[in-house]
Amino acid sequence: MNIEQIWSAYQSKLKGYLHNNIANPDDVDDLLQDILIKTHHKLPTLNDESKIKSWLFQIARNTIIDFYRRQQVEKEHQDSQENSLWNEEQEQSILQQLSECMSPFINALPEAEAQLLTAIEINGMSQKDYAKQTGIKYSTLKSQVQKSRKSLHQLFNACCTFSVDSQGNLMDYQPKVHRPSCKCS
Missing domain, CATH: 1.10.1740.10 (RNA polymerase sigma factor, region 2, helix turn helix motif)
Incomplete structure (x- = not known):
């Protein structure tokens, strides 16, 4: 056949x-x-x-x-793919919301810490460049950045409750009871 x-x-x-x-x-x-x-x-x-x-x-x-x-x-x-896109959009949305209220929190820090974090975290300047520009030893600057980040973190935690995934990525946040000092509510 x-x-x-x-x-x-x-x-x-x-x-x-x-x-x-x-x-x-x-x-x-x-x-x-x-x-x-x-x-x-x-x-x-x-x-x-x-x-x-x-x-x-x-x-x-x-x-x-x-x-x-x-x-x-x-x-x-x-x-x-849909879940991945949704998670990326969700994560971007949360980060975008938080970035909008970042500056008031940074400005609530002492002036030296606020200038440091604004230059490095907001404007994206490298820590080495900032150390050269300000004449601070790089190792000293690294310690100051860590201290300033810790202070900023404390301000955020006083204002909001954060949900993070197992890798430490921000998933969501909820403002705590409205406080006059809270910049996100």
């Missing part, structure tokens, strides 16, 4: 089988074409022509299984 004879004898039965297992008619046509291609490629491996029908339907079953597996993988990938 050649592929044309096999296809003319079994195409309609295979199509009916696919319609029973696949909801979308366009997918049925695509899968039928896949089965034809697989049949053409694997026909030389068929040893017993009397088993052609069961052989074809085994190819059809495997094609359907592969189809549903692909759909599941695509759905999981799409869900993963």
Whole structure:
């Protein structure tokens, strides 16, 4: 038997089988074409022509299984991308909200700490450049940055409750009871 004879004898039965297992008619046509291609490629491996029908339907079953597996993988990938995008947007939104209230907190620190954090954290100046510009030893400046960050952190904690993930990334924040000193409420 050649592929044309096999296809003319079994195409309609295979199509009916696919319609029973696949909801979308366009997918049925695509899968039928896949089965034809697989049949053409694997026909030389068929040893017993009397088993052609069961052989074809085994190819059809495997094609359907592969189809549903692909759909599941695509759905999981799409869900993963959507969750990733949502988390990025959520994280950006939280960081954007907090960055808008960062300056008042920094300005509430003593003037030297406020200038230091504004230059390094807000304006993005490197600690080495700031040390050179101000004539402070780099090792001393690093200690001052840590101390200033700790002071800023205490101001934030007095105002807001923060939720962080297992890696320490900010997930959400909630202002505490409104306080006059709180800059975020």
